């Protein structure tokens with residue numbers, strides 16, 4: 591699903607964000623990416639999304655060679671990926687329904703079918719009753735659930751999240767994690783960068799720890815491993 595081989599990333603200012611990363615993530619895995627601030631977690635995610643290109647190494651995402659990929663093919667890569675950010679990034683002037691519907695790429699799908707799909711994902715995140723609401727009228731946890739609905743509406747094979755619970759209180763973080771767990775149990779690969787020790791220690795998923803741009807730990811039923 592995701593294959594990185596000897597991947598390094600040096601930003602144009604000379605900052606070495608990742609060095610010699612080799613990792614293999616299979617379909618259906620749930621992987622936490624942990625490590626201190628500045629370790630390279632977000633960079634790792636940006637390479638998978640092809641927001642940044644590796645400086646060297648091989649990277650294959652969902653069967654596509656990301657390094658050799660032409661710009662015109664990037665949308666095809668992204669179509670298979672769902673993305674969730676710490677700050678939700680919803681469109682403020684659109685309702686919950688429209689925020690999710692807007693992300694649907696099957697423009698040729700009949701309207702009724704699209705409506706059904708949007709309602710289904712909003713059901714899954716427990717927000718069917720909020721379809722007509724605007725983001726500003728929602729709590730942080732609700733906004734993040736809309737963002738997850740938007741990320742999964744196209745049935746992506748991989749959902750990638752960069753600190754999705756970073757702005758949320760512990761109870762709300764758990765609600766969000768339950769949604770990710772449900773999505774994962776339906777077969778979707780999840781890759782999540784997080785500083786949430788409680789969640790990582792409780793769920794015992796695969797944990798990849800990055801420090802100074804290098805993988806220092808890769809555990810099957812891992813723990814957070816830092817005191818913060």
Ligand SMILES: Nc1ncnc2c1ncn2[C@@H]1O[C@H](COP(=O)(O)OP(=O)(O)OP(=O)(O)O)[C@@H](O)[C@H]1O
Pocket residue numbers: 601602603605606607625626627628629630631632633634
């Ligand atoms: N666009 C950029 N240009 C130059 N250097 C960058 C850029 N983005 C990140 N870096 C540097 O690369 C390193 C890794 O950054 P990255 O954002 O991947 O860390 P992180 O593990 O996500 O940290 P955090 O936990 O604080 O989010 C840091 O030293 C950072 O300063």
Ligand SMILES: [Mg+2]
Pocket residue numbers: 631632633752783
């Ligand atoms: Mg980061």
